[in-house]
Amino acid sequence: MSWHHSVVKALKANDVRLVTYIPDNVLSPLIDAVHADSWFRVVCPAREEEAVGIVAGACMAGLRGITLMQTSGFATLPNVLASLIVPYQIPALMLISERGTLGDHQLGQAIVCRTMRPVLQALGIEHFAVERDEDLEFVVDGMARQAYATQAPAAVILSPLLTKKSA
C-alpha cells in the first residue's frame, strides 16, 4: 500500500473535499488519486498563493480544503500566511513534500528547504514531519482535527524518509 492512501483516508474522515495543488513529482500519486476520486473537488491554479487563497475562501464558506505543494512552493507563501491565514484565523491545511534534503541534487532546493521550518515557527503555524507510513494517517487526521477545533492553519511535511525511502 502506497502512502497516499493514508492521506486520502484522513482527508475523507475530516470532510476535507477541496484539494488545490501546484504539481510536484513526489506528490503525483496523491494528485492522481484525488483527481480520480469524484468525492474531491480538485483545482490546480498557477501559484501556491492562489491555491491557499482558494482554500481560505472555501473554508469561510463552509467547504474544507487542503493545499498540496513542495518546499520551494511553500517559500512563496510567507506574506499570504502572515496577512491572511494567521490573522484571520483560517484553518487552511497544507501538505508539503520536502525537497532539498536527504539526497537532493539542486542547490537551490537545499537552500530554500532551510527556510521552511523557521518560517512556520516564526508564524506560529503547527507543523509536523511524517517519516513513516504507519504514522501518516494518524498525523494528517490529528493535524486536521486540531486545525478545525482551534481555527488555526496546519502544515504536514512529508519527509523523503516516507516518500522516497519506502517508495
Next chain:
Amino acid sequence: MNRFDLTRRLVAKLKSGEAVIGGIGNTNFDLWAAGQRPENFYMLGSMGLAVPIGLGVALAQPARKVFVLEGDGSLLMQLGSLGTVAGTAPKNLTIIAFDNGMYHITGKQKSLTADTVDLVAMAKGAGVGQSEWARDEAQFEQLVQRALGGAGPWFIGARIDAAKPAGVTERDPARIRQRFMAALAAKA
C-alpha cells in the same frame, strides 16, 4: 468614473445575500464605506488574493452569487488567477476591476495599465469570455444586472478617477472573518 460611486451602485443591487470580496486597500475601504454588509469580506493584506478567495467562496456555495472587487495593481500581481477562474468556470462569480492606472495608496505611482496592459483583454485571453469595459455608470449598472441574472464567470472593467476612498475599514481580521462566516452560514 469613481470607485465609491460604482461600489454604492453595486451594493444597492445586492438583495439576495451576495458575497462581496473587497481587495486590499482603497477597494475594500470604499466597500466598507458603502455600508457594512455582513456578506462583505475585507482583505487587509495578501495583495492579489481577492480573486482566489472569491473563487473559493463561489466553489463552496454555487447557489450564492459572489462579487470580487480588485484594483489594477492587485490584479496585476495574480494574473494567473484569471486562468484559474476560466478553467473552473464558476457560474456564480463576477470580478470587477477598478482601474486607475496607479498605485494610489502608496503615492500614485503609475501601474502597468497606465501604459500597455489592458485588463479586460487579459481576462479574455485567460478564457473569461464574458469580459467587458463599462463605458459609463449606466453601462456599469447594466453589466452588474446581467451578472446577477445570468451564468458567469463575468469580468467587468471600470476606469476610475484618482479620488481618495470614502472611508477606512476597521482593521480587526478575526471579527471580519467571524461576521462573514456567520453571514455565509445562512442560506443565499
